[in-house]
Amino acid sequence: MSTHAQQQAAREWERWHEERTATVSAPYGPLSLTGTHWLADYPEGRIPAVPGRWREEGGALVLDAAPEDGLTVDGKPFAGEVRLGADRGPVDASRAAHEGRRLVVLSREGLWAVRVFDPESPARRAFRAIEATPYEPRWAVPGTFRPYPDARTVRVENADGVERGLGLAGEIAFELDGAGHTLQVAVEPDGSLWAVFADATSGNSSYRFRFLRPAAPDAEGAVTVDFNRALLPPCAFADHFICPFPPPGNTLPVAVAAGERQRADG
Incomplete structure (x- = not known):
């Protein structure tokens, strides 16, 4: 990636981060x-x-x-x-x-x-910021989406302690620092992908798990896996959400020190 492209990607990330903060802190966020x-x-x-x-x-x-x-x-x-x-x-x-x-x-x-x-919830009044790592090119890597022959559902624990079904339609394969990894993903109605994942930072320097929402893959399955846009799940902002935990196989053995990390209150 050229220096100009990196600067543009960093500016786009800043806008994304600002929009995320505004969305989370909105009256009915x-x-x-x-x-x-x-x-x-x-x-x-x-x-x-x-x-x-x-x-x-x-x-x-x-x-x-x-x-x-x-x-x-x-x-x-x-x-x-x-x-x-x-x-x-x-x-x-x-x-x-x-x-x-x-x-x-x-x-x-x-x-x-x-x-x-x-809108008058204590959590909204206390919120100050989303702690996030500034954009780094190394965390945006090419990947390949491999759909399953048939969609499957796995039972996973949710944030409220109840086990529920999580639909999965395939996996994305990618490399980080020369090592291959995969994440199981769901396919959203608009064709974009959704992964629930954890990594070596989870529960330490970042929330216990996060979401990743890559754009729809192209006709050959090519997709960009950009951990700079790793998202805190809704349950990081309020205890009453029922976010699914990562399915088996979606805990990466590497430290993904990128994207949104924690909620910060003032």
């Missing part, structure tokens, strides 16, 4: 998550942190609210019953809200939950 409340834990339908009565019915959550609950649905004061599916868009576009808090409906493996995002 991951720092604002104050609870993930599984309906199975509240068979009577009353979640202490959330107004209204909630129940599962026919593949959806039904919310029964009284006027005094102070809830809104689709931006309007709500009383009565409404069926809510899982929210899949931005948090601030969730259908239900309460006094500035967004109530996000979540479904995982047939279980339903209500998540609460509060």
Whole structure:
């Protein structure tokens, strides 16, 4: 990589880092998550942190609210019953809200939950920065995506201690300092890749695991593996996320001293 290309890549990384910091610290970013409340834990339908009565019915959550609950649905004061599916868009576009808090409906493996995002969360108030290593060319290497003949699902522990399925569609092969490595990856709807990985820095100078999101490979499977853009998972910002741990084989034996490393509070 030429000096000019390195300088441009470093500038692009700086912009990426600034955008990441803004996204994380936004009013309804991951720092604002104050609870993930599984309906199975509240068979009577009353979640202490959330107004209204909630129940599962026919593949959806039904919310029964009284006027005094102070809830809104689709931006309007709500009383009565409404069926809510899982929210899949931005948090601030969730259908239900309460006094500035967004109530996000979540479904995982047939279980339903209500998540609460509060811009006044202690974590958001305490946040100062994402500690990250400045761009270094050596951490951006060419790789090859090798799809599996058939997609597979492995059971992995999640950050909340529950084992869940993690879908994997192939692996990327690459070299670091002359040694070959592979990471198992999922393929996102837009064709980009997603890996959950750990390395020799995990739990020490960096968070216990991180995400990597390479762009979609080309027709020959070529892909850039850029650890400068290793991401902290959402559970690094709030304890109530259920991020998957790395699957077997995704712990690299080298120290990847690159990308996002830790959350820093002031």
